[in-house]
Amino acid sequence: MNSPLQKIKETKPLIHHITNWVTIYECANMTRAFGALPVMAHSPEECADMTAISSALVLNIGTLTYEIIDAMMLSASSANEKKIPVIFDAVGVGSTKFRDEMAAKIFDSVHIDIIKGNYSEIAKLAGESTETKGVETTSINVDPEKVAKELAKSKSSIVVMTGKEDIISDGKKIYIIRNGNEQMGSIVGTGCMAASVIGLFASINFNYFDASKDALCYFGVAGELAAEKSNGPGSFIVNLYDEVFNLSDEKVKNMMNFEEK
Amino acid sequence: MNSPLQKIKETKPLIHHITNWVTIYECANMTRAFGALPVMAHSPEECADMTAISSALVLNIGTLTYEIIDAMMLSASSANEKKIPVIFDAVGVGSTKFRDEMAAKIFDSVHIDIIKGNYSEIAKLAGESTETKGVETTSINVDPEKVAKELAKSKSSIVVMTGKEDIISDGKKIYIIRNGNEQMGSIVGTGCMAASVIGLFASINFNYFDASKDALCYFGVAGELAAEKSNGPGSFIVNLYDEVFNLSDEKVKNMMNFEEK
Amino acid sequence: MNSPLQKIKETKPLIHHITNWVTIYECANMTRAFGALPVMAHSPEECADMTAISSALVLNIGTLTYEIIDAMMLSASSANEKKIPVIFDAVGVGSTKFRDEMAAKIFDSVHIDIIKGNYSEIAKLAGESTETKGVETTSINVDPEKVAKELAKSKSSIVVMTGKEDIISDGKKIYIIRNGNEQMGSIVGTGCMAASVIGLFASINFNYFDASKDALCYFGVAGELAAEKSNGPGSFIVNLYDEVFNLSDEKVKNMMNFEEK
Numbered sequence: 056m057n058s059p060l061q062k063i064k065e066t067k068p069l070i071h072h073i074t075n076w077v078t079i080y081e082c083a084n085m086t087r088a089f090g091a092l093p094v095m096a097h098s099p100e101e102c103a104d105m106t107a108i109s110s111a112l113v114l115n116i117g118t119l120t121y122e123i124i125d126a127m128m129l130s131a132s133s134a135n136e137k138k139i140p141v142i143f144d145a146v147g148v149g150s151t152k153f154r155d156e157m158a159a160k161i162f163d164s165v166h167i168d169i170i171k172g173n174y175s176e177i178a179k180l181a182g183e184s185t186e187t188k189g190v191e192t193t194s195i196n197v198d199p200e201k202v203a204k205e206l207a208k209s210k211s212s213i214v215v216m217t218g219k220e221d222i223i224s225d226g227k228k229i230y231i232i233r234n235g236n237e238q239m240g241s242i243v244g245t246g247c248m249a250a251s252v253i254g255l256f257a258s259i260n261f262n263y264f265d266a267s268k269d270a271l272c273y274f275g276v277a278g279e280l281a282a283e284k285s286n287g288p289g290s291f292i293v294n295l296y297d298e299v300f301n302l303s304d305e306k307v308k309n310m311m312n313f314e315e316k
Numbered sequence: 317m318n319s320p321l322q323k324i325k326e327t328k329p330l331i332h333h334i335t336n337w338v339t340i341y342e343c344a345n346m347t348r349a350f351g352a353l354p355v356m357a358h359s360p361e362e363c364a365d366m367t368a369i370s371s372a373l374v375l376n377i378g379t380l381t382y383e384i385i386d387a388m389m390l391s392a393s394s395a396n397e398k399k400i401p402v403i404f405d406a407v408g409v410g411s412t413k414f415r416d417e418m419a420a421k422i423f424d425s426v427h428i429d430i431i432k433g434n435y436s437e438i439a440k441l442a443g444e445s446t447e448t449k450g451v452e453t454t455s456i457n458v459d460p461e462k463v464a465k466e467l468a469k470s471k472s473s474i475v476v477m478t479g480k481e482d483i484i485s486d487g488k489k490i491y492i493i494r495n496g497n498e499q500m501g502s503i504v505g506t507g508c509m510a511a512s513v514i515g516l517f518a519s520i521n522f523n524y525f526d527a528s529k530d531a532l533c534y535f536g537v538a539g540e541l542a543a544e545k546s547n548g549p550g551s552f553i554v555n556l557y558d559e560v561f562n563l564s565d566e567k568v569k570n571m572m573n574f575e576e577k
Numbered sequence: 578m579n580s581p582l583q584k585i586k587e588t589k590p591l592i593h594h595i596t597n598w599v600t601i602y603e604c605a606n607m608t609r610a611f612g613a614l615p616v617m618a619h620s621p622e623e624c625a626d627m628t629a630i631s632s633a634l635v636l637n638i639g640t641l642t643y644e645i646i647d648a649m650m651l652s653a654s655s656a657n658e659k660k661i662p663v664i665f666d667a668v669g670v671g672s673t674k675f676r677d678e679m680a681a682k683i684f685d686s687v688h689i690d691i692i693k694g695n696y697s698e699i700a701k702l703a704g705e706s707t708e709t710k711g712v713e714t715t716s717i718n719v720d721p722e723k724v725a726k727e728l729a730k731s732k733s734s735i736v737v738m739t740g741k742e743d744i745i746s747d748g749k750k751i752y753i754i755r756n757g758n759e760q761m762g763s764i765v766g767t768g769c770m771a772a773s774v775i776g777l778f779a780s781i782n783f784n785y786f787d788a789s790k791d792a793l794c795y796f797g798v799a800g801e802l803a804a805e806k807s808n809g810p811g812s813f814i815v816n817l818y819d820e821v822f823n824l825s826d827e828k829v830k831n832m833m834n835f836e837e838k
Contacts, residue, residue: 069711077340077356079599083765088810093765094669094711095599098642101675105711108672120359147355150369153362189330189355189366241561243344243354288349289557296811300763338601338617381620408616411630414623450591450616450627502822504605504615549610550818 058304059256059269064090068110068258070251073097073127075117075146078244081292082113085248088299091255102126103133110258111139113250114161116154117146117190124157131165140257140266141165144250145172149179149187162210169263170206171215171250174199181206190246192218200229200316213263215253217246221271225264229316232268234275236282238291245295249274272311277302279310319565320517320530325351329371329519331512334358334388336378336407339505342553343374346509349560352516363387364394371519372400374511375422377415378407378451385418392426401518401527402426405511406433410440410448423471430524431467432476432511435460442467451507453479461490461577474524476514478507482532486525490577493529495536497543499552506556510535529574537571538563580826581778581791586612590632590780592773595619595649597639597668600766603814604635607770610821613777624648625655632780633661635772636683638676639668639712646679653687662779662788663687666772667694671701671709684732691785692728693737693772696721703728712768714740722751722838735785737775739768743793747786751838754790756797758804760813767817771796790835798832799824 069092074082079095086093096105099122106112112134114127134141143161147154158180161167170180173192178185181202185195195202199222207214208226216222221232239245249271256270257263281294330353335343340356347354357366360383367373373395375388395402404422408415419441422428431441434453439446442463446456456463460483468475469487477483482493500506510532517531518524542555591614596604601617608615618627621644628634634656636649656663665683669676680702683689692702695714700707703724707717717724721744729736730748738744743754761767771793778792779785803816 067713069713071711075356076337076598077344080341080602080765083599084810087763087765092711092713094672095597095640096669096673097640098675100643101673104673104675108710118356118358121361147357150355151357151362151365153359153365188369189332189353191328191330191353241348242557243341243348287558287561288345289554289561292557293554293811293815296764296814297809300809300811336617337598338605341602379617379619382622408618411616412618412623412626414620414626449630450593450614452589452591452614502609503818504602504609548819548822549606550815550822554815 059259060302060304062259063255066259067092068255069094069108070111070113070254070258071096071106071109071130072113072251073102073123073130074113074115074247077117078247081244082247082251084296085299086251086255088296089252089255097123097126099126099129102130106130106133107137109139111142111254113142113254115144115146115247115250116157117247119154119157124160127161128164135166140168140254140263142169142171142250142254142257143167144247145170145176145180147187147190148172148176149185150189155179167210167212169213169215169253169257169267170210171217171253174216174218177206177214177216178202204229213267215267217249223264223267230268231314231316232271232275233312234272234279236278238282238285239278242288242292268313272313273302273307276307276310320520321563321565323520324516327520328353329516330355330369331372331374331515331519332357332367332370332391333374333512334363334384334391335374335376335508338378339508342505343508343512345557346560347512347516349557350513350516358384358387360387360390363391367391367394368398370400372403372515374403374515376405376407376508376511377418378508380415380418385421388422389425396427401429401515401524403430403432403511403515403518404428405508406431406437406441408448408451409433409437410446411450416440428471428473430474430476430514430518430528431471432478432514434507435477435479438467438475438477439463465490474528476528478510484525484528491529492575492577493532493536494573495533495540497539499543499546500539503549503553533572533574534563534568537568540571581781582824582826584781585777588781589614590777591616591630592633592635592776592780593618593628593631593652594635594773595624595645595652596635596637596769599639600769603766604769604773606818607821608773608777610818611774611777619645619648621648621651624652628652628655629659631661633664633776635664635776637666637668637769637772638679639769641676641679646682649683650686657688662690662776662785664691664693664772664776664779665689666769667692667698667702669709669712670694670698671707672711677701689732689734691735691737691775691779691789692732693739693775696738696740699728699736699738700724726751735789737789739771745786745789752790753836753838754793754797755834756794756801758800760804760807761800764810764814794833794835795824795829798829801832
């Protein structure tokens with residue numbers, strides 16, 4: 056096993072986020088807890104420049120507006136040119152027509168390296184007739200692994216589908232991730248944080264399929280360790296930051312729980 | 317006693333917020349801690365659609381702009397049509413002319429089901445010549461119960477006036493709530509969270525007068541339980557989330573402290 | 578020693594922030610933990626009015642846009658007129674051309690009483706050819722004390738340069754502050770919070786040079802006390818709020834660690 060954690064702590068990659076106003080602090084703080092450097096900059100006048108000095112770009116449409124989408128496209132173009140990974144978290148796709156249209160607009164104009172969403176968000180992006188309850192997944196009537204694989208193939212991207220089991224596909228293969236804990240769903244923002252974590256693992260590993268797997272395993276293991284010590288969502292988030300900060304490759308090695316198909 | 321808590325946990329109502337950028341995470345996370353689902357969406361292109369799939373709409377003008385006010389009116393119209401409750405948190409009314417004008421604009425164009433504010437904010441909305449210190453109440457020279465009742469009558473709304481004692485009026489009757497704890501005032505955001513909690517209790521109870529009372533009692537009891545275990549505002553907010561998450565109708569039944577007039 | 582802490586708790590100064598969307602809650606909550614009242618209002622229609630009822634203005638360009646810069650200039654003009662202190666946190670100056678230009682624009686049109694930044698941000702403002710990695714300092718090739726002193730002289734401001742050792746200059750003298758702890762750098766937002774803390778100490782002390790020194794010593798001591806009890810960034814931030822809330826002039830007196838040159 057390589058040691059992504061040490062690489063992150065040593066190189067301190069700069070992770071540029073254009074994200075939502077709800078969990079923006081949590082995304083920044085989780086990036087920092089892993090030892091990387093977050094930067095958030097959404098002004099169209101500087102966002103491409105900020106991306107150009109960064110090692111990954113994380114886009115999250117949780118509280119999107121036209122202006123934010125424009126900034127995302129400017130930054131993603133810059134990232135595509137610099138060949139740094141672009142992660143797109145499809146928050147709320149399937150809940151309003153506007154989100155679906157804006158997601159489509161982004162896919163039409165730039166390349167997304169890693170597409171992340173919950174089951175109904177990814178199903179919607181894959182063209183299924185599903186709906187999302189705000190930013191919460193609904194049950195989907197299609198085989199999730201098939202959906203992930205097809206979307207990955209059609210977009211030439213890695214697809215990360217989060218839920219009780221996380222599914223990652225590169226269009227051919229599948230990883231099933233069984234790390235994590237239901238307490239992660241008891242707080243707002245673990246989904247958004249996961250996209251940040253994927254961003255920072257992808258910033259130090261050109262194999263984005265493996266980087267996504269590592270990211271969810273490391274983050275999930277921290278979630279499991281935090282859950283053991285917590286009495287509710289308040290103490291859980293405190294412990295989650297502490298466990299991430301104190302994570303070691305050895306701890307994760309013993310607790311990683313994934314399957315390759 | 318009915319069991320609002322169980323109803324919330326079972327139906328997981330979607331609570332749409334158009335709120336301020338300071339406490340937006342806290343409002344979302346508190347909604348989640350109670351077992352409901354928060355969604356924040358302020359773009360005029362989608363906000364009405366998001367309201368249409370929600371069970372309550374919470375408006376908070378803490379960091380208002382013209383654009384945010386427009387989004388609020390679009391969403392509130394959608395909520396009025398769908399007959400889901402609209403909660404308006406009058407943050408900072410009485411501190412600047414702009415806030416007063418924007419609040420008036422909202423009341424002119426849509427119906428607000430539940431108006432929430434501190435003593436000076438509510439007094440200002442009721443036409444009294446009072447001032448608010450930023451977003452902090454000042455002492456008012458009028459009888460708070462009378463002010464709450466009159467505003468409730470004139471707007472055909474429930475009025476929730478928060479302070480050392482909370483006063484709720486439907487224009488005829490009054491509830492005085494004596495739950496809660498001064499530590500709730502030691503952190504930023506408990507007032508905003510209270511509006512979210514009212515929103516989620518109103519989403520499962522058409523009697524908004526009783527729903528507001530329940531909301532403040534449940535939230536106040538959690539605050540009291542959290543305060544016992546806390547050493548300051550940092551540990552208090554952690555414990556508040558934990559206590560809310562672990563609240564039961566039984567615990568609250570024994571600690572509820574309100575009076576009906 | 579005067580007692581700034583008691584003065585703050587007694588007068589509860591209103592501290593107006595126009596700040597970034599990442600750490601906006603942390604700045605507000607830290608202001609509250611010290612016993613002062615935060616208010617955040619960035620709409621051009623009201624920001625100058627809000628400043629006019631405040632005791633200090635804190636500007637932070639972490640997530641700047643043209644609109645935010647305009648609001649900052651309106652509020653700073655109002656503050657200059659009212660003779661209340663304006664604190665400018667130069668977040669990310671040196672990372673993009675836009676930030677450098679916007680900072681220059683602000684300095685051209687209003688007076689800044691206290692300029693705060695990390696080593697590379699301050700060096701950039703002082704005209705040195707340095708770069709900032711996002712919002713993170715880089716090593717600079719010039720004498721930091723000299724840079725701080727020169728910038729202070731050229732702008733007729735107090736300059737606060739934060740890093741392993743904090744350097745404060747009024748253009749003639751220098752304070753070196755050795756309080757604080759490296760755990761403060763393990764979370765996002767302590768830099769932004771420090772600007773808020775400087776704002777609130779300056780709001781009750783016309784000697785901004787001494788007020789800045791007090792602010793960093795008090796905040797740093799709280800950081801040292803919090804670090805002793807913490808297992809990582811999650812528990813550190815919790816303990817930081819608790820320690821600030823429970824700080825006393827006596828505790829700080831014994832632990833203050835600064836040098837005057």
